[in-house]
Structures are given as structure tokens and as C-alpha cells.
Amino acid sequence: LDGRIVAFLGKSVSGVGELCEESGLNAACLAFRTLWRVHDSLISTSYDAIEAENLKKRRLDRLLVPLLEVAAQSTFDANRREAAIRLLSSLDCELLQSVGASGLHFNAALVQTLCSLVRDATSARAEPGSCSSTAEIRRAAVSALERVTSTSRLGKDADAMRNFEEVVCALTVHGAVDYATDERGDVGSWVRRESLQVTAKLLSCALHSATGESGSLSGSTRAKLVRLCRAAVIAGVRQLCERLDLVRSDAHQALMRITGAIDNAGIARDDVADMKLFEVCVALENMQTDHSAGISSGNLVAFSLLCELSFLEDTEVSDSALLGLCALIGAVGKSSEIGFNALVRVLRDKSPTSALFREDSSAKLARRATDDAAAPNAVVNWFDRLIALQNLPREGVRLKIAALRVIELLLAAGHLDWMQARAVAGNSKVLHIYTNCALMARASAKGSRDVGKLSLVLSILCELTSCGHEPRARALEGLMLLLLSPVAKIRRLTAESLYVQLLIQNGDRLLHDGKGTARCTDAMHLLSSTSWDEAEAEEIRQSRNMLCAHFKIDPPQRNLKSSAPARD
Numbered sequence: 001l002d003g004r005i006v007a008f009l010g011k012s013v014s015g016v017g018e019l020c021e022e023s024g025l026n027a028a029c030l031a032f033r034t035l036w037r038v039h040d041s042l043i044s045t046s047y048d049a050i051e052a053e054n055l056k057k058r059r060l061d062r063l064l065v066p067l068l069e070v071a072a073q074s075t076f077d078a079n080r081r082e083a084a085i086r087l088l089s090s091l092d093c094e095l096l097q098s099v100g101a102s103g104l105h106f107n108a109a110l111v112q113t114l115c116s117l118v119r120d121a122t123s124a125r126a127e128p129g130s131c132s133s134t135a136e137i138r139r140a141a142v143s144a145l146e147r148v149t150s151t152s153r154l155g156k157d158a159d160a161m162r163n164f165e166e167v168v169c170a171l172t173v174h175g176a177v178d179y180a181t182d183e184r185g186d187v188g189s190w191v192r193r194e195s196l197q198v199t200a201k202l203l204s205c206a207l208h209s210a211t212g213e214s215g216s217l218s219g220s221t222r223a224k225l226v227r228l229c230r231a232a233v234i235a236g237v238r239q240l241c242e243r244l245d246l247v248r249s250d251a252h253q254a255l256m257r258i259t260g261a262i263d264n265a266g267i268a269r270d271d272v273a274d275m276k277l278f279e280v281c282v283a284l285e286n287m288q289t290d291h292s293a294g295i296s297s298g299n300l301v302a303f304s305l306l307c308e309l310s311f312l313e314d315t316e317v318s319d320s321a322l323l324g325l326c327a328l329i330g331a332v333g334k335s336s337e338i339g340f341n342a343l344v345r346v347l348r349d350k351s352p353t354s355a356l357f358r359e360d361s362s363a364k365l366a367r368r369a370t371d372d373a374a375a376p377n378a379v380v381n382w383f384d385r386l387i388a389l390q391n392l393p394r395e396g397v398r399l400k401i402a403a404l405r406v407i408e409l410l411l412a413a414g415h416l417d418w419m420q421a422r423a424v425a426g427n428s429k430v431l432h433i434y435t436n437c438a439l440m441a442r443a444s445a446k447g448s449r450d451v452g453k454l455s456l457v458l459s460i461l462c463e464l465t466s467c468g469h470e471p472r473a474r475a476l477e478g479l480m481l482l483l484l485s486p487v488a489k490i491r492r493l494t495a496e497s498l499y500v501q502l503l504i505q506n507g508d509r510l511l512h513d514g515k516g517t518a519r520c521t522d523a524m525h526l527l528s529s530t531s532w533d534e535a536e537a538e539e540i541r542q543s544r545n546m547l548c549a550h551f552k553i554d555p556p557q558r559n560l561k562s563s564a565p566a567r568d
Helices: 002-014 022-046 049-070 077-090 092-096 101-118 133-147 158-177 188-211 219-240 245-264 275-287 302-310 315-328 334-350 354-359 362-369 380-389 397-412 417-425 428-445 451-464 469-482 487-506 517-529 537-551
Strands: none
Touching: 022 049, 022 077, 022 092, 022 275, 049 077, 049 101, 049 133, 077 101, 077 133, 092 101, 092 133, 101 133, 101 158, 133 188, 158 188, 158 219, 158 487, 188 245, 188 380, 219 245, 219 275, 219 302, 219 315, 245 275, 275 302, 275 487, 315 334, 315 380, 315 397, 334 380, 334 397, 380 397, 380 417, 380 428, 397 428, 397 451, 417 428, 428 451, 428 469, 451 469, 451 487, 469 487, 469 537, 487 517
16 A cells, blocks of 8 residues: 555656646546545554654655756646646645654755745846746745645744744735736636735734634744734735736725734734725725725725725835836727726815815915925825836836836826916925936936836927926926937927927927927927938938027937937
């Protein structure tokens, strides 16, 4: 019987590449786990303790070490790697640790390998093309972590706590922000959803185990678990505001589970995050009774609550919500449209009313706009944080383009006109923010050939030409750079947009004074007479430099090949 069981288990390992179908893989995992338990019982009852441990170690080396190598190495087929991870996860941490020291060592190595796989896609953002795993492999790794991560000795074993912290960090910092895409779409959402659910389950088990019979947590253990709960909540808030209905629903469930766990452990909610967050989660939970009004349905009221999260004083939570809202609003679809309407609704409620500006005289308005001693408006700070998202090194191009889209929508639709009025009146805070916005847009366009992204930058820069002297100067510099873009279509669109701005603003503001009629006429003639999308590079450069002279700005430096510019 011993030989037959080991032989069957060995066949499962050697034939792991053939276990591609879901039903076959599930059956193999069940058989693998069941026979492993039977074999454990057989060894324990047939041999003394020392011999039994030696037999278990040899079995582990023969069967599980090869599986771990298959899971870890990118040279193996993706289906084979996924099947290996699934077979390994069929043996939970208690089964592995029953082998003794070798089992503990293998369990630690397995956890390290799985965490490395979870980190794969997000680490690859810094090095494009370096991702060695598929979304299916990463999802299987996340699911496996739920079974092989021990939560029973967190308050007694320092190594166990360190391993647990590493697992939660991999799930919240990497798995919960996996935005990988392929021809099937947002396949990273599979990993994000699984990461949130597994994190909530592990933290719930950890809090229950660490609390124990005493019903309370010790000081150091409590501090570490509170920190991990906060990391999970921050990751969950981002996905709570996300574009996909199922992701939002799973994030909400995970947050509610973590909330229940910290309540049962006697941890105050405000020790983990802003109380307003938990109030929003409870309000969304109450909405779930009406399916049409729930978080997964794209309801305007629900989305308004989510938008409120981006204004919380807890900056880590509010920044996470802002990232999620950018992914929601910066996309295309019904949910994105409803999300934008909800954001506009919240911004309107938090902005100074238009009546305030109409009722005040121009002198009072100017004095109020330049009064920097007054507390800055929440919307001003919110917009500043929205611009700063472009500087986050860990975020991918997809999120940054979505953030540009949100900025462009708000500026183009006139929802921040009251900020523009303050900028024109000389408010230094708003002027500084708009200047940073122009510099950000200019930096975003550097080296890019993405027509969609460059079009957003163009629209943002055009809107900023009417927002005060310093933002206007920086925006014009950015537009002059776009006139030398390697993309012919962008050069032509930039020239057309500048022409329109000269018409709208009568040239006065763009030309820095009220006496630029002749220069305005010359600039418009230059914009309309130059073939920006077909002319030779040197001709384009000369026309651009003449425009800079009309606008009284130094020509920005940008390398343009002497040969004809690229054409679409």
C-alpha cells in the first residue's frame, strides 16, 4: 500500500503538465491531498517517530521539491506551472509542518516562491517585458497563500509573524494592484479580486488566533496586526472605487470582513483608518438590500459616497481612493460616466458657490482671491493631489493616462472655473497648482508617441493658457514642444488648437499684453500657413521659433531630426 500510494503521488507530479482542464485538476488535487493524509497515517502507525520523520522527509524531497521547481521556473509551460501550484496548495501548512524541521523549511520556501510570483507583474512595470508569469499563475499563487500561510503562532513565534507580514505585503502592495492586460482585457482583475479576499481571510484568522482565549492582543502583536489591517484597508479602498463591478463588490466584502474581525479583536476602528471610511462601507452594505442601488450596480448615490472618500483627512486612504476613482472615471463605459457625474456632484458641494462670486464686487473678489491667510479649499488640495499622481513611480502608464483624462475632463467642462477665477486674480496657492499642472503635462508628453495621451496633454495645456501669467507661460512652453512632436497628427492639432485659443482670447492674454494685435495677426498667419504635418523638420523648427518670439518665450529645447518628421 505504501508503495502504491507513493507511486500514484509520483505520477501526479510527473504528469502535472497534463492537468490542464479545471475538473481534472480539481480531482487530482483532492486525490493528492487525501492520499497524502492516508500515507501520513500509514507511516505514523507503522514506524517509530525517527523512522517516520525520515520517510516523510524523503517523500517531501521526492514529490514536493520537484513541484516547487516547476512552479518557480519560467522555463516551464504556464499550464504546468499553474497545475504545480494547485497541487502544492492542496497540502495546507499543518500537513507540511507535520514533517518536522524539513517540512517547516519547505513551507517557508514555498511561501517565498508564491510571494515572488504575486510580485511578478507589478515589479515588471519598472522593467517592461520582464514578467515571467501569467495572470492564471499569479491567481493560483494568491489562492495557494491562503492555505500554506500559518496564522496559529503569530503571537508566539517571531519567524511566523515575519512570514505573515511578508505574505500580507505581497498581497496588498502587489497582488491588489495587478493591472496586467492582454488580448482578453483586464486579466489583472482576477489577481486583484483574489488578493483582497485572501487578505481578508488571513487577517480574520490571524486576529482570531492572536486574540486567543484571553480575548485581547499583546502590545507588539497588536501593533503589527493593526498595521497590516491598515495596509489591507488602504488596498481595499482603491479597488472599492474601481471601474469593474465585480472588483468593487469583492473589495466591499473584504472590507466588511476586516471590519468585523477588528471589532471582534477589540481594536478601535479609528486605530486602523478614518471612521468615515467604515461609515461609508456600512452605508454601502445597507444599500445592498436593493440590488439596483448597490455598489456593484453603478448607482449615483453609491459613487458619490466613494468620491467622498478621496477627501478624507487620512491621506493614505484618500490617495488610495483617488487612484481608484482615476481608474473608474478615466476609462470608457456607463460606470465611468456615472462616476464622473458623481465626482462633479461632490466637487460642486465642496466648492465655493458661483453666487458668492456674482454677489461680490470685483474689488472684494480680488481681495478674497488673494487672501492666502484663509484656509485653502478642500477642492484645491484635492486637485493638487490629483496632479501629483503623475509622480508616483510605482504606478503604471495606464493609471497615469486615466489621471490625465480626469484632469482634462474637469478643466474642459468648466467644473473648476472658480479656481481659474482665483488664479487670474492672483491667488498664489492656485497659481502654484496650475503651474505644476502645466509642468506635469509637459513632462508627460516627453518622449511619447501615444496619440491619445498627447491629445489629453494638448487639451490640458490649452485650458491652462487662461489661468494666470505663470501657468500660461509654462503651458505655452509645453505647446511649443508639441509643435515639434514626432507625431505629425499632434503637430497639426497643436497648431489648430493654438489658432483657436488666439481667436477665443483675442490674442491679448496669450501675448502677455493688450497691445499685441499685430503680433496676434502674424502668429495666426504663421499657424495657418505652415504645413505642420508635412513640412521638413527645419521649416517646422523655424516656424515654431518665430511663434516663440511672438509669444515672448524662449524656444524650449527638443531634439528633432533634420530629416522629415514622422508622419501618421
